[in-house]
Amino acid sequence: MEVPILKQGSYLIASVQSALTDADLRQLQERLAGMVSRHRSRGVVVDLAAMDVMDSFASRTLRDTAHMLRLRGAATVIVGIQPEVAFAMVQLGMNLEGIATALDLEDGLALLDERVGGGPGHVR
Amino acid sequence: MSDEACVPINWEVDVVTARQRGRALASELGFSRGDLALIATAISEVARNILEYAGHGEVTVATAQDGRRRGIMVVARDEGPGIADIALAMQDGYSTGKGLGVGLPGSRRLMDDFEIASEVGKGTTVTMRKWVP
Ligand SMILES: Nc1ncnc2c1ncn2[C@@H]1O[C@H](COP(=O)(O)OP(=O)(O)OP(=O)(O)O)[C@@H](O)[C@H]1O
Ligand SMILES: [Mg+2]
Numbered sequence: 001m002e003v004p005i006l007k008q009g010s011y012l013i014a015s016v017q018s019a020l021t022d023a024d025l026r027q028l029q030e031r032l033a034g035m036v037s038r039h040r041s042r043g044v045v046v047d048l049a050a051m052d053v054m055d056s057f058a059s060r061t062l063r064d065t066a067h068m069l070r071l072r073g074a075a076t077v078i079v080g081i082q083p084e085v086a087f088a089m090v091q092l093g094m095n096l097e098g099i100a101t102a103l104d105l106e107d108g109l110a111l112l113d114e115r116v117g118g119g120p121g122h123v124r
Numbered sequence: 125m126s127d128e129a130c131v132p133i134n135w136e137v138d139v140v141t142a143r144q145r146g147r148a149l150a151s152e153l154g155f156s157r158g159d160l161a162l163i164a165t166a167i168s169e170v171a172r173n174i175l176e177y178a179g180h181g182e183v184t185v186a187t188a189q190d191g192r193r194r195g196i197m198v199v200a201r202d203e204g205p206g207i208a209d210i211a212l213a214m215q216d217g218y219s220t221g222k223g224l225g226v227g228l229p230g231s232r233r234l235m236d237d238f239e240i241a242s243e244v245g246k247g248t249t250v251t252m253r254k255w256v257p
Contacts, residue, residue: 019144022136022172053143053161055168056226084161092165092230093216 043112049080170200178204195255
């Protein structure tokens with residue numbers, strides 16, 4: 001299932017709507033990388049509210065994605081991770097170290113504004 | 125229990141199916157939301173290992189009973205290459221692939237019981253249980 005990615009000013013917002021397969025995650029990574037380059041986006045919010053599980057592959061792929069986007073000039077914020085999903089991640093031994101996280105989309109966008117400093121075309 | 129299931133693991137999407145079937149059974153058994161996430165995560169790890177190292181296999185989720193305790197039993201079975209050194213494979217950070225080596229030791233932490241049997245050239249069976257508190 002393809003994750004919808006919305007362009008909002010200089011930001012991109014990817015909202016995961018359902019459980020993702022490994023292929024879905026890899027595709028999300030590729031599409032975000034392509035769109036950040038094409039639109040010269042400065043920030044990306046990935047909303048994981050609908051994600052049932054963050055296993056080792058999903059955590060690793062998201063971490064790689066954030067690093068890749070940073071190299072292309074965009075800051076990434078992960079939002080919406082359910083508390084029980086976060087707890088399971090920690091028990092498993094995974095973390096999202098080095099990645100900014102926020103409670104929800106609104107907080108995520110506010111954090112991006114702080115990090116990349118808004119500028120022309122910014123959303124809020 | 126109606127939600128017992130055997131899920132063949134051949135494709136990536138089967139990993140998602142396996143953890144969803146496990147979650148459904150665990151939910152029926154009365155596990156909390158938090159426990160459902162732990163169980164689903166462990167199933168995801170062992171199912172992915174099947175796909176990655178053996179190519180195919182199956183994950184069975186069933187009700188476990190031990191005296192008055194009830195819980196969920198997850199069995200991940202494959203006839204892949206097997207694991208030469210199980211103690212090493214169970215160590216955090218050990219991976220022969222491009223992983224972080226958290227799948228097996230992490231699943232052991234997520235569940236109450238964890239057993240692994242493996243023979244080189246024959247295959248691997250991981251059996252995990254979690255009891256309803
Ligand atoms: N079903 C299996 N068949 C054969 N070898 C396996 C199997 N499961 C695990 N292994 C071996 O055990 C090692 C450790 O597995 P584990 O799941 O802990 O880490 P990983 O899969 O390498 O990385 P991660 O799970 O963090 O992505 C693997 O690298 C692999 O060599
Ligand atoms: Mg693994």
